[in-house]
Amino acid sequence: MTSRRPTIGVFDSGFGGLTVLKALLEVIPEADYLYFGDTARLPYGSKSVQTVARYAVEAAHFLEAHRAELIVIACNTATALALNQITGAAHVPVIGVVEPGAEAAASVSKTRKVVVIGTEATVCSHAYQKALEAKGLHAREKACPLLVPLVEEGWVNHAVTEQVARIYLEEAFADGFRDADTLVLGCTHYPLLKPMLRRVSPAHVSIVDSAESTARAVAERLGNLVPRVASEERRAKARVGFFVTDSVEKFQRLGQTFLRRPLANVQHVDLKE
Ligand code: DGL
Numbered sequence: 478m479t480s481r482r483p484t485i486g487v488f489d490s491g492f493g494g495l496t497v498l499k500a501l502l503e504v505i506p507e508a509d510y511l512y513f514g515d516t517a518r519l520p521y522g523s524k525s526v527q528t529v530a531r532y533a534v535e536a537a538h539f540l541e542a543h544r545a546e547l548i549v550i551a552c553n554t555a556t557a558l559a560l561n562q563i564t565g566a567a568h569v570p571v572i573g574v575v576e577p578g579a580e581a582a583a584s585v586s587k588t589r590k591v592v593v594i595g596t597e598a599t600v601c602s603h604a605y606q607k608a609l610e611a612k613g614l615h616a617r618e619k620a621c622p623l624l625v626p627l628v629e630e631g632w633v634n635h636a637v638t639e640q641v642a643r644i645y646l647e648e649a650f651a652d653g654f655r656d657a658d659t660l661v662l663g664c665t666h667y668p669l670l671k672p673m674l675r676r677v678s679p680a681h682v683s684i685v686d687s688a689e690s691t692a693r694a695v696a697e698r699l700g701n702l703v704p705r706v707a708s709e710e711r712r713a714k715a716r717v718g719f720f721v722t723d724s725v726e727k728f729q730r731l732g733q734t735f736l737r738r739p740l741a742n743v744q745h746v747d748l749k750e
Contacts, residue, residue, distance in 0.1 A: 483587065483699060486545025486569075488536045491519035491721075492728065493665025495735035497574065498717070499699045501733040502694035505538030506715040511543050514732075515748075520553040520625060522596025522664070529598065530559035534566045535748050539720070541569055549695055550574065553663050553687065554596050557604035565620045570698065577694040578661050578687030579608035583653035585683050586614060592649045592682075593618045595663030596625065599712065605663055617657065619649035621664070628666040631734065634673070643677040644668065650679055653682065669735065719743040 485505070487498050491514045496553045498512055499566075506545045513536050521529050534557040548571045550556045550563060556573030564571045576657050591614050593605040600620040609616040624645075650657060660682050662668055668686050675684060721728045725743045732740045 482507065483546045484496070484511060484544050485695065486510075486537075486543070486548040487539030487551050488533065488548060488555065488616060488651050489514055489541060489551040490521035490532075490555065491516040492614050492731050492735050496665050497549065497551035497691055499687040500686075500688040501695060501718075502715050504692040508699070508715070510715065510717040511540055511545050512717060513540055513746075514719065514721045514728060516728055518597070519551060521558075522598050522622065522625060523682060524554075524598060526558045526598075526602070527608035529555055530562040533535040533563050534679040535558045537563050537567045537571065539746070539748065541567060543718075543720075544571060547572065547698065549691065549694070551665060551688075554598045555663060557595070557599040557624050557663075560604075560729060562585075563602070572691065572695055572698060574665075574685070574687040574691045575604050575608050575663070575735065578663060578685060579605060580694075581685045581687070581690035582609060582659050583612040583614055585685060586657075588656050588658045589613060590615045590617075590657035591659040591661060592646075592653055592654060592657045593661040593663045594621045594624075594645065594647070594649065594667065596620065597622050599663055607662065615657075617649055617654045619645055620661075621645045621667075622735055624670065625664065625666050627725065628669050629731065633669045633734075639673050639677060640750045642673055646674070648676050650682070655679075656673070659683050659685055662687060680686045720746045722746060722748060 551575040595679040597620045600618040606616040
């Protein structure tokens with residue numbers, strides 16, 4: 478990495494990675510960003526390791542070809558299933574969301590028992606469990622497959638979503654995990670549900686958002702490469718280009734909910750398989 482103003486590539490299966498981009502823009506606004514959302518092929522959360530790895534490696538190559546100097550795998554599913562393949566195929570540093578999330582959980586949990594929620598594929602990979610166990614924590618992983626479509630429907634404050642989340646979390650914080658004191662949001666969409674998840678989690682539970690932990694990990698990785706300037710100036714400087722594999726219009730419409738600001742500079746791309 479040579480430039481003082483790095484270009485950071487952010488990859489996700491679609492819209493959800495915008496929660497990671499939002500955190501990155503808050504922590505490192507003085508970088509340039511390229512966001513690749515594979516909206517034509519989402520969701521990844523119900524796909525096989527082979528398929529997700531192939532898609533993710535293609536996306537990483539695309540970002541590298543567009544001069545990304547570091548790639549953030551914002552998608553929990555892609556990180557959980559294919560981080561090693563992506564890292565092996567890329568020529569630039571790659572940071573996923575699982576390790577930063579696990580690290581944040583390890584620093585927060587006192588009972589050393591953690592619940593992780595994510596997609597079916599993330600949970601089946603046990604990537605979070607392995608990362609947490611390596612730090613001496615016990616983890617229960619709970620797949621919450623209904624939450625992604627509910628968020629994409631815009632039902633972030635809906636009673637149905639709250640009921641669904643309540644059922645998932647009651648099942649997760651049961652039996653041997655009643656004393657778990659940390660909930661890791663292991664999916665890009667869940668930060669949008671944070672206030673609701675707070676309400677339906679046991680009162681003693683702390684919530685770890687892997688989007689925020691990842692942004693801090695990227696900042697640490699960049700270290701002194703990023704110039705330190707005053708906060709107003711920093712915010713004005715962030716430049717973002719978006720590439721999506723499906724409708725630009727839909728990405729702009731839905732993406733605003735995730736990024737909490739209008740999305741300009743969005744291009745459609747076709748990845749040749
Ligand atoms: N981005 C995915 C994740 O964080 C959720 C959406 C999908 O299944 O593609 O796991």
